[in-house]
Amino acid sequence: MRKSHPIELSDSDNIVQVNDVSKSYGSSKVLHEITFEIPRGSIFGLLGPNGAGKTTLIRALTGITAPDSGEIILQGKPQKPSIGYLPEERGLYRKMKVWEHAMYITRLKGLSKSESVNHLKPWFERLGMTDWLEKPIESLSKGMQQKLQFVITVANDPELLILDEPFSGFDPVNADEIKREILGLHEKGKTILLSTHNMASVEELCTNVCLINRGKLVLNDSLSSVKSTYRKSIFEVEFKGSKIAFANALGHQFEVKEIIDNNDRSTALIQGFDNVKSNELLRALIQSVEVKSFSEKLPSMNDIFIDLVAPKLEIESSE
């Protein structure tokens, strides 16, 4: 799948600016002075374990609830951006018919009758739902209901899309379809906030990520910088030649973690120390063996997520 480049632009090109936002429910503080921005046109991954405060933050962004302190600035072009919000817990009027329901919500969002028809029709056609329009929602499969939710969210052509776990409940085929649509919207210049636990989809889609844990901001950067920040200096080398020569060539800055033989070639995982650069390893190796391929193994978002969140969870549970 195509991957877009991270967008790092000046302040004025942020569609959302969150400044020092705090929120409490009763005595428990759910958000602690959160500050971040969402660059216009990015696919922004909002990550965090369950109960981290993601939903509260999203509700504050959509204006459902107001923060206790701090401010949220939405900068559309030219006025306030329109928001399409797909909540994690999907709700539909089960007794209504698909078309009726879609028209109702779209019109509530401010479109006229004819505008609503013009916006909804192409989406239903694209997602192959035209045969279902006159059916009551309760007769739809879960996946189909999810698609309907998605259509309703994007139908009024909002500048900012907030999608909370958009892939849950989808089979791989439908999930792929929705991913394609998200990338399509991204290409049209829409900004997408994606809140999910599915780290694979974060890597596939997101240009920027932010991680909150226990109501605090832990991480906020473009995906590529996050990955290089949390790199662990592990390299994968495929080579032809003597394994002993290979091992001897490594200095004290490197250590072999694993070697796998593969016919006349071997693949080794090397751990580097002291933030060593990949070129130093390459320089040491090419004198002793024939290097066939070389890459630095960057940590997956999954690893980063667990690294950042797990220790705190352990402390929490031992408290």
Added chain:
Amino acid sequence: MNQVNKILLIIRREFVSRVRKRSFIIMSILGPLLIGAVGVVSIYLSQEESEDQRVLVIDDNYPQFKDLEDNRLVSFDVQPISIDEGLSKLQGDQYTAVVHIYKNYYKTHRGALHFKKQPSINVQRQIERAIQLKGEIYLLGEFDISETDYRRIKTPFELHAFKYDPASSKSEQTNYLPAIVGIVFSVMIYMFIFMYSIQVMRGVLEEKTSRIVEVMISTVKPFQLMMGKIVGVAAVGLFQFLIWTILSLVIFSTAQYVMYDQYESSQIMDGASMAKELQGEFADQSPINTARFSEEDNIFQMLERVNFPLMIGMFIFYFLGGYLLYSALMAAVGSAVDNDADTQQFILPVTFPLLLSYIASFIIFSNPNSPIAVWMSIIPFTSPVTMIVRIAFGIESGDLWQVWLSMFLLIITFVGVVWIAAKIYRTGILMYGKKPTLREIMKWIKY
């Protein structure tokens, strides 16, 4: 789109989705038919005893009551046997009841009625009267009065009630029918408020548990969503009332058309015998019965005397006022809890005043100007159900201020209650998990 249009969209959805339901259509047609059927059946039951009573009288003073006079409903067979022997005769079908007149009739004044199937109060009165009459006639010899003279002495007397209206200086005959109509309206208001405010609660709860509310609240304000639902459901209630009114009118005029001739002729035919029977009745007659027998009235003429435009106007006002009050509270309840089971604990306290006023309306029926009637018809939580009964009786011009006060207080209160309910609703619909305590709900109001 402006905010008003959004509310209109919500109202329309609430209205259309409910009116299209099969249960609504069935209720709309069946409602008046059911009410009509209940009316016809109860009139029929009150008029006719299902079977003739054959009463075995065990007279401990035999032969004093030997010749008890049979009447329309009851026939007597007096025997000087023991009570045990008498009761054993209830085994078969020969007798429907056994009456035991105790010894020393003029001292005890008492007897016992044994039965297999409870006879009506009416039958019991007839038996009592027959025995009483016999007891009195038995004594006549002691005073040297002939039975004919005695029957002349014992003349029945009854009062017909006329209400004097100082404004028109006219006095018009009253009857209980307007009051009965008042009770019917009161029960209807109670039913409608209860039914439709529960519908609001279920609607709110459904939106909350299905989580549609989150999508909605990101588009419209919570207050718009709540009021849209409340007004939409109110429209459903008024629409149903309209259907009922029209259907009732159709049924009423059809019944009048079909039954009027029959009624007229039977009245003329039975006129003489009825008058006789009236004279023969010794004890009290209920005014309703008297009215039924009086020459000029039939039920249709009496109904025409009810001020239906006023009653319908008052119904709409008090239904809407009471409904807004209770449905706003119910919306708050629906928003505060997570599931149907948890609503129970809140429904009871919220609807208690409603239930109380429902019971009170029957007390008001017998005394429309008692202090409890006046107070309950003024207090906003009970006035919707009770005031209509008093209005049906007719309010003295000197007491008109009570109606105005009652209406004013109802309006003020529902505005206040809607305001508070909206605050609970706003917070409640987004709260999941544990059931909130009353103290937490109070906190939501202050947010």
